[in-house]
Amino acid sequence: xxxxxxxxxxxxxxxxxxxxxxxxxxxxxxxxxxxxxxxxxxxxxxxxxxxxxxxxxxxxxxxxxxxxxxxxxxxxxxxxxxxxxxxxxxxxxxxxxxxxxxxxxxxxxxxxxxxxxxxxxxxxxxxxxxxxxxxxxxxxxxxxxxxxxxxxxxxxxxxxxxxxxxxxxxxxxxxxxxxxxxxxxxxxxxxxxxxxxxxxxxxxxxxxxxxxxxxxxxxxxxxxxxxxxxxxxxxxxxxxxxxxxxxxxxxxxxxxxxxxxxxxxxxxxxxxxxxxxxxxxxxxxxxxxxxxxxxxxxxxxxxxxxxxxxxxxxxxxxxxxxxxxxxxxxxxxxxxxxxxxxxxxxxxxxxxxxxxxxxxxxxxxxxxxxxxxxxxxxxxxxxxxxxxxxxxxxxxxxxxxxxxxxxxxxxxxxxxxxxxxxxxxxxxxxxxxxxxxxxxxxxxxxxxxxxxxxxxxxxxxxxxxxxxxxxxxxxxxxxxxxxxxxxxxxxxxxxxxx
Amino acid sequence: xxxxxxxxxxxxxxxxxxxxxxxxxxxxxxxxxxxxxxxxxxxxxxxxxxxxxxxxxxxxxxxxxxxxxxxxxxxxxxxxxxxxxxxxxxxxxxxxxxxxxxxxxxxxxxxxxxxxxxxxxxxxxxxxxxxxxxxxxxxxxxxxxxxxxxxxxxxxxxxxxxxxxxxxxxxxxxxxxxxxxx
Numbered sequence: 224x225x226x227x228x229x230x231x232x233x234x235x236x237x238x239x240x241x242x243x244x245x246x247x248x249x250x251x252x253x254x255x256x257x258x259x260x261x262x263x264x265x266x267x268x269x270x271x272x273x274x275x276x277x278x279x280x281x282x283x284x285x286x287x288x289x290x291x292x293x294x295x296x297x298x299x300x301x302x303x304x305x306x307x308x309x310x311x312x313x314x315x316x317x318x319x320x321x322x323x324x325x326x327x328x329x330x331x332x333x334x335x336x337x338x339x340x341x342x343x344x345x346x347x348x349x350x351x352x353x354x355x356x357x358x359x360x361x362x363x364x365x366x367x368x369x370x371x372x373x374x375x376x377x378x379x380x381x382x383x384x385x386x387x388x389x390x391x392x393x394x395x396x397x398x399x400x401x402x403x404x405x406x407x408x409x410x411x412x413x414x415x416x417x418x419x420x421x422x423x424x425x426x427x428x429x430x431x432x433x434x435x436x437x438x439x440x441x442x443x444x445x446x447x448x449x450x451x452x453x454x455x456x457x458x459x460x461x462x463x464x465x466x467x468x469x470x471x472x473x474x475x476x477x478x479x480x481x482x483x484x485x486x487x488x489x490x491x492x493x494x495x496x497x498x499x500x501x502x503x504x505x506x507x508x509x510x511x512x513x514x515x516x517x518x519x520x521x522x523x524x525x526x527x528x529x530x531x532x533x534x535x536x537x538x539x540x541x542x543x544x545x546x547x548x549x550x551x552x553x554x555x556x557x558x559x560x561x562x563x564x565x566x567x568x569x570x571x572x573x574x575x576x577x578x579x580x581x582x583x584x585x586x587x588x589x590x591x592x593x594x595x596x597x598x599x600x601x602x603x604x605x606x607x608x609x610x611x612x613x614x615x616x617x618x619x620x621x622x623x624x625x626x627x628x629x630x631x632x633x634x635x636x637x638x639x640x641x642x643x644x645x646x647x648x649x650x651x652x653x654x655x656x657x658x659x660x661x662x663x664x665x666x667x668x669x670x671x672x673x674x675x676x677x678x679x680x681x682x683x684x685x686x687x688x689x690x691x692x693x694x695x696x697x698x699x700x701x702x703x704x705x706x707x708x709x710x711x712x713x714x715x716x717x718x719x720x721x
Numbered sequence: 722x723x724x725x726x727x728x729x730x731x732x733x734x735x736x737x738x739x740x741x742x743x744x745x746x747x748x749x750x751x752x753x754x755x756x757x758x759x760x761x762x763x764x765x766x767x768x769x770x771x772x773x774x775x776x777x778x779x780x781x782x783x784x785x786x787x788x789x790x791x792x793x794x795x796x797x798x799x800x801x802x803x804x805x806x807x808x809x810x811x812x813x814x815x816x817x818x819x820x821x822x823x824x825x826x827x828x829x830x831x832x833x834x835x836x837x838x839x840x841x842x843x844x845x846x847x848x849x850x851x852x853x854x855x856x857x858x859x860x861x862x863x864x865x866x867x868x869x870x871x872x873x874x875x876x877x878x879x880x881x882x883x884x885x886x887x888x889x890x891x892x893x894x895x896x897x898x899x900x901x902x903x
Contacts, residue, residue, distance in 0.1 A: 520866065556730070556731065558734060559733065561733030645838075645841075647838075651832070651833050653830060691742040701838065
C-alpha cells in the first residue's frame with residue numbers, strides 16, 4: 224500500500240520551511256558581514272528558494288514512490304528509503320501499540336501520522352508519514368485484530384474483518400475534570416522555560432529587579448509570580464493535551480484518544496503491563512483526585528516519560544477501581560519506614576539549609592550581588608515539617624501477587640508491580656543510611672530508559688527488611704512464572720528424550 | 722485530611738510476609754574477584770588524580786597561586802585517598818551463582834546488593850580492555866530487559882572464569898527462560 228499522495232505537498236512544505244529558513248538566515252548573516260548590494264541578495268535568495276523547492280519536490284516524490292507497506296498474514300512489512308533501502312517485517316504478536324497523531328495542518332489535509340511500536344527502543348519501529356485519516360484508523364483496527372489472533376492462525380483472509388469493534392468506554396473526561404486538571408497541573412520544566420524566556424527577552428529589567436528590590440520582598444514575590452505563570456502555562460498545556468480524553472477497553476487493550484490542537488490516539492496492551500503508577504500531586508490530593516499511568520515495555524509516544532496516561536484525572540476511588548480491574552491488587556495497607564528515617568530527613572534538610580546559606584553568603588561576600596543571606600536561615604524552621612511530610616508519604620507493602628510502594632510529598636506516587644514483571648532488584652545503602660541501619664530497595668521492570676525513574680522504590684526501610692524484601696520479590700517472581708507458565712521445561716531433559 | 726483515609730499505615734514494623742524470608746548468605750558460595758583487579762582500579766585512580774591535579778594546576782596558575790605545589794597537592798591527596806578506597810573496594814566485592822539467580826554485593830561508600838534472576842538474563846558479554854588484557858583479566862557484563870540492566874557487571878575475572886560464567890549463565894538462562902519477559 225502507498226502513503227497518501229497528500230504526503231508530497233505536506234513534506235515539501237515542511238522541508239521548504241526548514242531548509243529555506245536556514246538558507247535565508249545564512250544569506251542575511253553573510254550580507255551583514257560582507258556588505259554586498261541588494262540586487263545580489265535578491266537573486267541569491269531567489270536561487271536558494273528555487274533550489275530548495277526543487278530538492279524538496281524531488282526528494283518528496285522519490286520518498287513517496289519508494290515507500291510501501293503491507294499487512295501480510297503474519298507480519299507488517301514496510302519497504303522504504305530513497306538512498307538507503309530498508310525492508311522491515313514486524314510480526315503482529317510483537318507489536319505493542321499503534322498510535323495516530325494529527326496536528327491542525329494534518330487535520331485540514333485529512334492525513335495522519337502513524338507509529339507502530341514494539342518492546343524496547345526509544346523511537347517508533349515504523350513511522351508512516353502520512354496516510355489518510357480513514358487508513359490510519361483502519362491500520363490501528365486491523366493490526367489490533369491480527370495481533371490478537373494466534374500467530375499460527377493464517378486461515379483468516381486479510382481484509383475480511385469488516386466489523387469495527389467499539390469496546391466499553393471506561394472513562395470520558397468531563398468539563399469539570401478537565402478544568403480541575405488545568406488547575407492542579409504544574410510542570411516545573413515549563414516554569415524553567417518561562418524564566419529562561421523572560422531573561423532572554425528582557426535581561427535588563429530582570430537584572431535591575433534583582434538588585435533594586437530587597438530580597439525579603441523579592442524572594443516571596445518571585446515565588447508567587449513564578450507559581451502563577453507556571454500554573455497558567457501548565458494548565459493550558461494540560462487542558463489542550465487532554466481535551467476530549469476518552470478511554471475505551473477493547474478485548475485485551477486500552478485505547479485512548481485525546482488532544483485539542485494535536486489529536487492523539489494510542490493503545491496500551493494489557494498483557495504487557497509492567498507496572499502501574501497512581502500519582503497525586505499535592506494539589507490534586509487536596510481535592511481527592513489522582514492520575515493513572517501505565518508502564519508497558521515500549522517507548523510511549525507523545526509522553527515525556529516511558530508511561531502512558533490511562534486516566535489524566537479522576538477521583539481517587541475511580542482511579543483505584545480502574546487500576547484494580549487491570550491488575551487485581553488489594554487495597555494497600557502500607558508499612559512506613561521506621562521513625563529514624565524521619566530523623567535522617569530532618570538532619571538532611573538542616574544540612575541543606577546551611578549549605579544554601581553558605582552559598583548565599585559566598586555570593587554576598589564576593590561583591591557581585593548584595594544579598595541578605597541570613598534570611599535563608601529561616602528555612603530551618605521548616606525542616607521538621609519537611610522531614611515529617613517526606614516521611615509520612617513513604618511506604619511499601621507486599622501482597623500475594625504485587626509489591627506496592629509509595630513515595631513523594633509534592634507528587635505522591637503509588638507504584639504497583641506484579642512480581643512476575645520484576646527484572647532485577649537492588650538494595651542500596653549509602654554511608655548516611657548505614658549509620659541508621661536503613662536501606663533502599665529498587666525493583667526494576669522492563670521499560671524504556673526514562674529520566675524520571677518510574678521504578679518501584681521502597682525508600683529508607685530497615686536494612687534487614689530491605690534484604691528480606693529483595694529476596695521475597697525474587698522468590699515470588701520465580702514461583703509466579705512457574706505457576707503461570709506450565710510449559711516450563713528443562714532443555715537438557717528435552718534434549719536427552721528426543 | 723482525606724489522604725489519611727486512603728493510606729492506612731503502620732510504622733517501622735516488619736510485614737509478616739518478610740519475617741520468614743531466608744536471607745542468610747552461605748559464605749562458602751560467595752566468590753571474590755581476582756586481586757589483580759586492584760591494579761586496574763589503581764590505574765583508574767591515578768588517571769583521575771592526574772586529571773583533577775591538572776585542573777587544579779590550571780586554576781592555581783590563573784589565580785597566581787604557587788601552581789606546582791597546588792597541583793601536586795590535589796593530585797597526590799586524591800591518589801593517597803584512592804589507595805585504601807581501591808583496597809576496600811576489592812575486599813567488599815562478592816558475587817554468587819545461586820540456584821536461580823545471580824547475587825552481587827559491592828560498594829565502599831554506597832553498598833549495593835543486586836539479585837539478577839537467570840530467567841531475566843537477555844545475554845552475557847565478556848569484555849576485555851587493553852589494561853585487562855595486560856593483566857589477563859576480563860569483565861562479564863550481564864544484560865536484562867530492565868531499564869538499568871547494563872549496570873550489572875562483574876570485573877576482575879580470569880578469562881577462563883569469565884568464559885565459564887558466561888557459558889553457565891547462558892545455560893541457566895536457557896533452561897529457565899522461555900518467555901521474552903516483556
